[in-house]
Structures are given as C-alpha cells and as structure tokens.
Amino acid sequence: MAVPVLAIVIVLVIGLGRGSERWWLPPAAAAAVMALVPALVVPLKAWTARPGTPAMPPGVGYYPSGHTATAAVAYGAAGLLLLPWQRTLLARRLLVAVCVLVNLGVGFGLVRHGYHWPLDVVASWCLCAVLLTGLAYVLDRNVSRSTRRRSSGTPSSRTGPS
Numbered sequence: 001m002a003v004p005v006l007a008i009v010i011v012l013v014i015g016l017g018r019g020s021e022r023w024w025l026p027p028a029a030a031a032a033v034m035a036l037v038p039a040l041v042v043p044l045k046a047w048t049a050r051p052g053t054p055a056m057p058p059g060v061g062y063y064p065s066g067h068t069a070t071a072a073v074a075y076g077a078a079g080l081l082l083l084p085w086q087r088t089l090l091a092r093r094l095l096v097a098v099c100v101l102v103n104l105g106v107g108f109g110l111v112r113h114g115y116h117w118p119l120d121v122v123a124s125w126c127l128c129a130v131l132l133t134g135l136a137y138v139l140d141r142n143v144s145r146s147t148r149r150r151s152s153g154t155p156s157s158r159t160g161p162s
Contacts, residue, residue, distance in 0.1 A: 006034060
C-alpha cells in the first residue's frame, strides 16, 4: 500500500508544480530514493543472513526489514513532497504526525505478528532516516533555490533581462 500512496503523491505534486522552475526535481528525487530501498536492503539481508523469528519459516534474510524500509521511505517521501504545499503550521505538523504514526504502526504490526524482531524494524528505520534526510536536503535546496531566485529581484531565465 505504501508504494501506491507515494505514486499518487508523485502524480499530484507533478500536477501542482508543473510550470514552475525545476518542477520535476522533487518527484524524481522521491522516486530515486524509493528505488534505492531494494538496492540497499537486499544486499544487507544477504550479508547479515539473520534468521527470522520462531513464527517464521526457517530461513535467513530477515534483517533489516524490507517491509518497514519500504513503508518508511514511501510514506516519508510522500510527506516530504506534500510538506511545501501545506500552508499552515498545523497542517504541516499534522502531516508529519500522520507519517510518523503510520510508520510506527507498520513496525509495531510486523513485530507483533512475529514477522520481524524489533531490531529488524529499528535497523530499517535507521537506514530510512539516512535516505529521507538526503531527500529532505535535495528538496530543501530546490525550494531555497526557487525562492531565492524569485525574491532577489533578479530576472529568471524565463523572463530574461528587463
């Protein structure tokens, strides 16, 4: 469910940002970060070869949790993409709170049902914190650049010299 939510938010942000300078960067960056999740998690699972909980069939590859990583990056990236479009502080705080609560719920559910050890979930959150921090940096630089260009009084590349 997390990846379709991110896909819907990407399409929404493309529609909202179309026509502005570098409108394509936030959706592309979010998609790239989402693509990094399996590229990082799968080799880590193979490298650690950790067995699952007693509730899971015998085997290895349970650390870190790929489900937690997918949910954390997808919901986190969706939240980061929507954050600049929220006009009030309350709306921004509510958006962040919903993203955090959903991710806590995913992690709790995976541990509660015995699919993962708690450390599997925490490891995924740590990995995703790094990925989402990088995404936030890229998105902040994009917003800062477009705001700086508009507010400085200098002509943009579209309008040319005055």
